[in-house]
Amino acid sequence: MELILLIAVVVIAVLAYRSYRRTQLQTKQRDEVTSAELESVKRTADEDITKFGEELQDLDLDMVGKDLGDGARQDYQRALDSYESAKSAVAQVTAADQIKHVIEILEDGRYAMACVRARVNNEPLPQRRPSCFFNPQHGPSVEDVTWAPAGGAPREVPACAADAERVRAGADPDIRKVMVGPQRVPYWQAGPAYAPYAQGMFGALGGVMTGMFIGTMLGGMFAGGGYGDMAGGGFEGGDGGGDMGGDGGDGGGFDFSEDPGGGDMGGGDFGDFGGFDF
Structure with a gap:
């Protein structure tokens, strides 16, 4: 009986230590996002x-002279509001996870x-899906x-x-490079500062993306494990990450070899989106 209790104490101590080390590593990785990154x-x-x-400007021109209903006007205003809000939010970013x-x-x-x-x-309203994995600008x-x-190993990605x-034609996709x-x-592959960037696009998919990124930089992040334990080249996931939480990853980028389980454009103001008659 005493031996069983001793084993239990040792196991608990080991788990507590691993949790402590994981927390310390997460903090260390966050601090290592440089100002340049x-x-x-x-x-x-x-x-x-x-x-x-x-x-949005192109859409404005395309819609000139077309009869818009209330739904289209509301969606367009929502898009305009998102543009302005995103400009304001990026100007206030002081840490990578705010991206x-x-x-x-x-x-x-x-x-x-x-x-x-x-x-x-x-046409029917589109299904709410994440951005194109290859290039979010699409x-x-x-x-x-x-x-x-x-x-690398094949896996399912949104496109x-x-x-x-x-x-499908065997050609290279148009990949967003930085x-x-x-x-x-x-x-x-751009390092820990870009993990929240990917989270903003794919974090809501939770377990689906966890399966896609097993063995990669984001595997633990989408499992709710933040940066995770990278000592063995992988992650020790935390609890399920349905709320797009987590803070980054290994600067090594995705390791797609594992088995699956342009210049500053400024974000300046735009002119009058006059094609819509509000």
């Missing part, structure tokens, strides 16, 4: 916001804009495709129509 991810978010604003909120605002605006187009064209995905980089077609030092790399 923070500026990089802010610039990336700012570019996305600017791109969204340009698409998640900026991207969530932008995601809502992208969906609202897709709803405007659907309403005006008398807007909401329309389907999941099986994809693997050279030498826009154009990238889904490219993948500057890391002297080179451009896919955003998912």
Whole structure:
């Protein structure tokens, strides 16, 4: 009996120590997001916001002279509000994990804009889906495709129509790349500062994305494990991450070899979106 109690005490002590080490490592990784990395991810978010604003201008021109119903007007106003809110939010970012909120605002605006187009064209409202995995600037995905980089394991990822077609044809998708030092790399390989950026797009998918990212930088994050225990090259997940929580990841990026389980555009103001008659 005493031996069983002793074993139980040892097990509890080991688990407590591992939890403590995991917390310490999470804090260490957060602190290691440099000011240059923070500026990089802010610039990336700012570019996305600017791109969204340009698409709003294009939408405004496309809608000139068309009869808009109340639903389309409301969705368009929601998209405009998202654009302004995202600009304001990114200007106030002082830590990498705050980028998640900026991207969530932008995601809502992208969906609202897709709803405007659907309403005006008398089409069903689009399903609420995450952005295209390959390039978030492409807007909401329309389907999941099986994809693997050279030498990597295949897995399901959400894709826009154009990238889904490219993948099915055996061509390379249009991947969003960002500057890391002297080179451009896919955003998912850009280091811990970009983990909240991805969370803003995919965190709501919870367990689905956890399965996709097993063995990768974001595997533990989508399981609710924050940065996780990277000592063995993987993560020790926490409790299920349905609320898009968590704070980052290993600067090594996604390791797609594991088995599955442009310049600063500023985000400036845009002109009069005059095509809609409110």
